[in-house]
Amino acid sequence: MGNPKAFLTVPRVEAGYRPINDRIHDFGEVEQTLNTHDRKEQASRCMDCGVPFCHWACPLGNKAPEWNDALYKGDWELAYRRLNDTNDFPEFTGRICPALCEKACVLNLTDHAATTNRENECAITEAAWRENFITPQQYKRNGKTVAVVGAGPAGLVAANRLNKLGYKVTVFDKNEAAGGLLRYGIPNFKLNKAVIDRRINLLVEEGIEFKYNTPVNFEGDKVSEADVEKALGAKFDAVVISTGTPTARDLKIPGRELKGVHLALELLSQQNRVLAGMEFSKEERVTAKGKNVLVIGGGDTGSDCIGTSHRQGCKSVTQIEIMPKPVEGPEDPQNPWPNWPRTLKTTSSHEEGCTRRWNINSLEFLGENGKLTGVRVQPIDWKPNPEGGRPIMVEAGEPEIIKAEIVFLAMGFLKPQQPEFPSNVFVCGDAANGASLVVRAMASGRDAAKKVDEFLK
Secondary structure: OOOOOHHHHOOOOOOOEOOHHHHOOOOOOOEOOOOHHHHHHHHOOOOOOOOOHHHHHOOOOOOHHHHHHHHHOOOHHHHHHHHHHHOOOHHHHHHHOOOHHHHHOHHHHHHOOOOOHHHHHHHHHHHHHHOOOOOOOOOOOOOOEEEEEOOOHHHHHHHHHHHHOOOEEEEEOOOOOOOOHHHHOOOOOOOOHHHHHHHHHHHHHOOOEEEOOOOOOOOOOEOOHHHHHHHHOOOOOEEEEOOOOOOEOOOOOOOOOOEOEEEHHHHHHHHHHHHOOOOOOOOOOOOOOOOEEEEEOOOHHHHHHHHHHHHHOOOEEEEEEOOOOOEOOOOOOOOOOOOOOOEOOOOHHHHOOOEEEEOEEEEEEEEEOOEEEEEEEEEEEEEOOOOOOOOEEEEOOOOEEEEOOEEEEOOOEOOOOOOEOOOOEEEOOHHHHOOOOHHHHHHHHHHHHHHHHHHHO
């Protein structure tokens, strides 16, 4: 490393967010960036540890010490090449990844001040685009064809890898543009969609064909090669299924039919489409403007609903979670290293204003004249199950009513059940593993591309 003792003298500095009173009035990205000098200084903190756990923790196996070293020395192009060796689209993970590598960083384990890998990754990639280190490449074709069904992160990585190996790749997607949940689930204030468009344009220039508004459906528990060919409208040597987890977990309690109860993606995907120029009627529009908002579900999707609600002009936001409140602080004694620390996470959206409650069970949606007016909930607790397994939920207080004119259900997604496919069909990403991180979907897409290549060889 260029400065093997920098971690002793240079403190961790994050770029931080735009001021709250500024950012809640638009959908621009909330995260700021450091200047070049400070970014290189942060890269110098990577301590050249003997066993870099960041390699192990990252599903993509990113070699953070190598590109941090190149960044510190000012060789931005080398930094990008080393980063891009393992990460096809670091502009995505550099913005939205929870940075598993940083939780595994030796500096985090010893001083709770990990190297700023995620921010460094984003800065390196933006410099690569700005300095034209990323340009379209043409690859020698091998005469074989591959279809990729689903243009989310897993499908895009699989398509990119297979294209570079010489296959003629055609990507099918049911939506009007590529990206999957990157485009239709993650708000623009976390990931500007121009970042996706920039990469898709490059993939098209490199020879990948995209067919939008083209849903591909397979019926039955067992799908034959003829069924696959019929669904795709053409014969391909291999097919990659990367359709994600399309079914959100619902909450079937009394009053679910009331107007004002929505799945989270009804809000998030529509708002992103509105920002892209699509128009919706007043009856179709899902908006929190002037309303008391209740978000049911304590994860990242719920957080995205909070930030979106503020930008739409809501009156108030409350977020409830059925599970206990995570521990506050950098460590979780019940889930120590090398496990992921289940600690309290406060996002930029939470900082913008939100009442957060845990151990709350939803009992009934209440309404008048078919419209939501509130939700009857009850404090609960969790007791150990004497037979093992999932703890037992018990009442811990009297039912109460939370006033709300609109509710967003952000309780995760159901793992899809895939049919039996012929041997030349490969399933990857959330379609194979259930809902997970973007970085894990990308790793799965890379693995699928390798399996396709081995199969066709």
